[in-house]
Amino acid sequence: MLLRFLKSNQAYHFVLIPLIIVALWIRSWLHPAVFPFFEGENQMLLYRPVHQLLSGSAMANAVAAMLFAMLLAFLILRLNTVFAFIRVRTFLPSNIFVLIISGLLLAHTLHPVYFGALFLLLATERIFSAYESQQIHSNAFDAGFLISVGSLFYFSLIFYFPVIWIGLLLIRKTPEWRHFALALTGALLPWLFAFSYYFLTDSLPELATTVNQNLVTPNNLLQQGSFNHLIYLGFLILLILPGSFFLIGQIDEKKISTRKYFQIFFVIFLTSVALLLVVPAVSLEILLIMAIPLTFLISNYLIYMRRQFWGNVLIYLFLGLIIYLQFA
Template sequence: LNPKVYPYYAGEPGGLLFQPINKLLQPCVTLQSILALTVIIILAYMIQHTNNHYNFIRYRSYIPALIFIIIVSGFTDMHCLHPVYFSSIFFIIAVYRLFDIHEKIKPYSASFDTGFLLGVAALFYLNAIMLFPAFILGLTILSFEKRWREYILIITGMLLPVIFAISYGILTDQVLEILKVMEQSILTVNNHFNKNINLLIYLSYLTFLTILGSLKILKQYDHEKVSTRKYFTVLFLLFVNSVLIFLLIPSASQEMLIISSIPVTFLLSNFFIFIKSRLWGEFLFFLLIAGIVILQIIS
């Protein structure tokens, strides 16, 4: 264990809800790493609970939680405290509430909660708000009836935390600082992939597995329940949205991989659980574990 401080760019740790945490733990690097590990375990539990509750992977096991921990373990430069971890907690809860919209005649509360939770996630890690298009599409897919009220509620919920942040800035005479942090959190050029060959090789293998997982879902599609089809469609849209954030937002870099790993976890869990050739599945899983071990050794 070699605790380290994340190499933030200017403004990155300045999110309204993360800033006090960062100031409190800044002197203790070891405690930062312990907290990051604790949050990862919490995220794994939340992923497991989401699957158990909505049962879109029709097999009760701890594989989703295990897969998430394995995936994140490969991001060796993220083994330290970062606001994206706290943002991911609210992101998962937002997805949980979004899924609750399915087959509800009047899902007003779930619609508002989904937007609000995503807005809170953005107060830790601003780029999380860029996932909003996928949530809007998810609302469209999962809604029993398409009504304007649900869209107004999810937008209102998303905007409320942002309005709160601006209002807090006005009351404390920090509005210019908050706006500056928001600007830096979007426009700062931040590239941790450049010349990081180990990470790029690992991501290439994860991409390969994600493609296999997506193809597996397509093969199962006609045999799945309607709810399962819709849940996996929403998860795929969230993944695509996160990839677009990498491509379009200058500040988005390796930290966004934590959020991207959440929908990927469900795809890979379904793939490894239902793959027909156990030998082939075990071989691919062995390569994943071996890659993780090698990354830990050489990092």
């Protein structure tokens, strides 16, 4: 059965995952396109040279997005392998992540949110590592630093900084004030260098304009989405709701560390929803970051559900919907 195949712990997945991406992104190979950026969205300090390098080729953008998708899938695998909050050796989280973003057609070309997701994953790993560490000074600083660097690619990532403080409160019984100060220091440092660069190049107004555009520019991608987008989002909700109730029902059976990890994922998900609702410039691209906590929620549901028949049905529906979206 397909679910059993996807959740196995065999080395062939290292080859299978790239093949799945190539196969399910066929529309991007046939009709490559550059993301429809609003003004300023591609002009953050660290993303601008990437955009200038790749903007001349839609196919290069598609290849870069595919490589990022592979990297994120394997980082998600590593996160579960290291911290084992899903107490099974499985490739399912990586495969579920690939399926989720394969249905997000706008994610099939490079966007700053890919860098945001990468740095958020790295920061999350540093927060999780603080659970069993005696000294977490470097964890706090590194997490703040990573979020800040990521925001110089994808500005809205800076709004995930409170996840670090909340994560430290959840992970440590008695966090020290210096841990919060170190996280803040780490977050301020990249922006201090960015401010210095704009100051020395006499372009501070450009920085102010770019930040403002990434905050208040109305981004109507969600409103302009097709009916097919709504069907896909509805299917994801169909997976999220039972997955959430299932996790709540088994939460008392899980290790304390696992509960804390899932609580941090929940904070990341809530932050993403809040940004989608409150920040005008944030739109469908944020679903790529939402896919990180949703990946583990859905994987936990599919692995531990009693009747695997229904799990297979959901996977087949998921795959069929993705294929339909490629050609609709």
